[in-house]
Amino acid sequence: MDAAQLALVFIHLLGMAAVVGGYFAGIRSVPKRLSAGMVHGTLLQLLSGVLLLGLAEMGTEPVNHAKFGIKIAITVVLLLISSAPHLVAAPTRSGDSIRHLSCCRHLGAHECRDRRICKVGGNMRNIIKTLRAEFAPVTVHAHCDIPCGIYDPAGAVTAAKTVARMVELIGQIDVTDHASRNKLVRCITAKEEHAELVKHEVQVIWSDYFKPEHLAKVPDLHDQVWKLLKLASKNKQNVDPAAAVELVAATEAFAKSFAASKA
Amino acid sequence: MTARRIWRAVVAERSMAPTLEPGDTLLVAPAGPYGLPWLRGTPRIGSIVIAEREGRLDVKRVAAWPVDTLQTPDALWLLGDNTAASNDSRQGGPVPLSALRGILLFRTGPSGRRGRVR
Numbered sequence: 030m031d032a033a034q035l036a037l038v039f040i041h042l043l044g045m046a047a048v049v050g051g052y053f054a055g056i057r058s059v060p061k062r063l064s065a066g067m068v069h070g071t072l073l074q075l076l077s078g079v080l081l082l083g084l085a086e087m088g089t090e091p092v093n094h095a096k097f098g099i100k101i102a103i104t105v106v107l108l109l110i111s112s113a114p115h116l117v118a119a120p121t122r123s124g125d126s127i128r129h130l131s132c133c134r135h136l137g138a139h140e141c142r143d144r145r146i147c148k149v150g151g152n153m154r155n156i157i158k159t160l161r162a163e164f165a166p167v168t169v170h171a172h173c174d175i176p177c178g179i180y181d182p183a184g185a186v187t188a189a190k191t192v193a194r195m196v197e198l199i200g201q202i203d204v205t206d207h208a209s210r211n212k213l214v215r216c217i218t219a220k221e222e223h224a225e226l227v228k229h230e231v232q233v234i235w236s237d238y239f240k241p242e243h244l245a246k247v248p249d250l251h252d253q254v255w256k257l258l259k260l261a262s263k264n265k266q267n268v269d270p271a272a273a274v275e276l277v278a279a280t281e282a283f284a285k286s287f288a289a290s291k292a
Numbered sequence: 293m294t295a296r297r298i299w300r301a302v303v304a305e306r307s308m309a310p311t312l313e314p315g316d317t318l319l320v321a322p323a324g325p326y327g328l329p330w331l332r333g334t335p336r337i338g339s340i341v342i343a344e345r346e347g348r349l350d351v352k353r354v355a356a357w358p359v360d361t362l363q364t365p366d367a368l369w370l371l372g373d374n375t376a377a378s379n380d381s382r383q384g385g386p387v388p389l390s391a392l393r394g395i396l397l398f399r400t401g402p403s404g405r406r407g408r409v410r
Contacts, residue, residue, distance in 0.1 A: 166302035166317050169342050169349040171309075171372060180377065242382070291376045 033086050037077050044073035048107075068111045075104045180238040182284035185230035188223040189280040192264050193273035195220035200270065217268075226263035227276065228258050231283060243290040250286060257283055297322060300400065301351070303305075307372035307379065308351055311340070311409060318409075319399040320374060324392030335368070340396040340409060343370060343387045351396070352380055359386045368392065 047070025055064055078100060085092045195216045202213045235254045244250060257279045263269070264276050303316045312318075320342060323335065335341050335354045342351050353373060358366035367386035372378025381387065398408050 093405040164298075164300045166300040168304050168350065169301040169318075170306040171303055171307035171312060171314075171351050171374075171378070238377075 034081065037081050037084065041074060041077040041081060044070045044077060046070070047073065068108075071104060071107050071111060075101070075108065078104065180234055180282065180287075182230070182234060182287045183275040185227050185234070185280045186228060186277070186284055188226040189261075189273075189277045190228065192261075193218050193270075193277050195223070196264075196268055196270050196273040199268050220268075221265050224276075226260050227261045227264075227280060230260075231257055231280070234283075234287060238287075239290065246290050246292065247286045253279075253283060253286060294393070298397070299394065300353075301349070301394070303351060307374050307377055308340070308353070309372045309374040309377075311353075312351065312399075315402060316399055316405060319397045319400050320394035321397050325390055334370045335392070336400055341368070341369065341370070341392060342394040342396070343391045344393050345384060345387065345391065349393060350380075352378075355381070358389075 047066050051064045051067035051070065056131055078097075080095050082092070082101075084099075170231055198216045199213060199220065202216065204210050204213055231254060235250070239247075239250060247253075257276075260272065260276050263272050299320050299322070301318045301320050303312045303318065304314055306314060313396040323341065324343075335357065337354050337357055340351060340353050342349050344350075350370070352370035354368050356369040358370045367388045369381045369386050371380045371382070396409055399405055
């Protein structure tokens with residue numbers, strides 16, 4: 030038994046030598062091809078490997094099936110590649126080499142249309158390309174109403190703070206000339222726009238984000254939103270520092286409710 | 293869209309956050325009617341699956357199985373990890389096994405997030 034195993038190991042290594050030797054022998058040749066020796070070496074490796082596996086199975090030692098499986102799979106893939114007839118070195122005819130060179134001078138990113146002419150680099154690239162196309166990812170949805178990242182009360186809070194700041198600025202402007210009048214009008218416009226923005230932000234979160242089950246965690250949600258929207262309208266119409274402070278506090282309370290609903 | 297082979301998926305939206313984020317690519321084993329005979333293994337509770345609902349593929353986690361429904365004796369109760377922003381069995385009801393399309397094997401990308409998903 031031991032002698033048989035030793036002989037098989039020798040043959041196995043011989044096969045490997047043929048493959049590795051063939052690789053180094055052909056390393057300088059421009060159209061990269063498998064020599065017949067490499068193909069035979071691979072076959073020899075598969076055969077002797079399977080026989081070695083048989084011997085190992087007959088023995089008493091536990092057999093590492095994963096190791097054998099991976100080795101056999103690699104060998105089978107090598108054999109499949111080498112069984113592609115155009116890859117294996119054929120007797121060269123006159124003129125062949127010139128055609129190879131003319132196709133493969135620019136190895137960078139060219140695509141070989143005619144695989145019978147160009148054997149360099151193209152095959153592995155083509156295999157990878159096919160695999161990539163075959164395993165192109167399919168979109169799966171982790172669904173929620175529109176992209177969910179947009180549900181954030183921070184927008185409403187920022188808008189409310191802008192309203193408060195604008196109210197503050199409006200109180201400081203003394204209209205004496207065109208420049209100060211221009212600034213006043215701009216501040217008023219910004220205040221009204223941001224008060225409207227508060228309403229919009231809060232309404233979107235209220236109608237789109239909040240679901241019936243959230244009401245258990247935020248029981249006063251509807252009343253809170255209703256009062257907040259009215260407060261925002263009041264800020265839009267008037268210049269009232271107290272109301273502006275209230276609006277900021279109300280949006281912050283709304284942000285707390287939003288956080289509470291997620292807890 | 294899906295077949296009897298291992299396929300790849302890319303996640304859109306955030307209902308499985310923080311486990312799965314938009315742009316994550318997943319390697320998926322076929323399951324349900326598309327499952328290979330030796331890979332058909334029904335999902336375990338807690339595993340992440342892909343099911344077809346209303347013509348689109350949803351990725352969700354199995355919260356309970358089997359769930360008895362009027363139509364099918366065994367159905368999956370699927371929930372998103374990001375419960376606040378997930379549309380799942382709480383709204384759509386249980387999902388029959390026949391709608392199952394795949395079981396997540398592992399995450400293939402983006403490069404920093406490769407590996408097993410729990």
